[in-house]
Amino acid sequence: MAIGTGIFLIVLGAIFTFALNASVDAVNLGAVGWICMIAGVASIAISLIVNAQRSNTTHREIRDEHAVRDDNREVRHSTVER
Numbered sequence: 001m002a003i004g005t006g007i008f009l010i011v012l013g014a015i016f017t018f019a020l021n022a023s024v025d026a027v028n029l030g031a032v033g034w035i036c037m038i039a040g041v042a043s044i045a046i047s048l049i050v051n052a053q054r055s056n057t058t059h060r061e062i063r064d065e066h067a068v069r070d071d072n073r074e075v076r077h078s079t080v081e082r
Contacts, residue, residue: 002047009040 013036016029023029 013037
């Protein structure tokens with residue numbers, strides 16, 4: 001979802017910066033466009049970093065098995081921790 005938001009911000013910023021010839025008295029649309037494009041690139045970069053870290057996680061399973069003798073017969077006990 002963050003990658004899509006980043007692409008949207010880049011497109012919106014490019015439209016504000018390069019495609020609009022209108023002017024607003026209180027707001028510089030070119031500056032707003034550059035800010036949107038920088039925020040979009042940052043959003044995509046952060047999303048890719050977080051996804052890369054998420055895929056590097058490992059899960060291990062610890063098995064503890066031991067035999068307990070009860071009345072001359074062997075009973076196996078097993079525990080699994082995750």
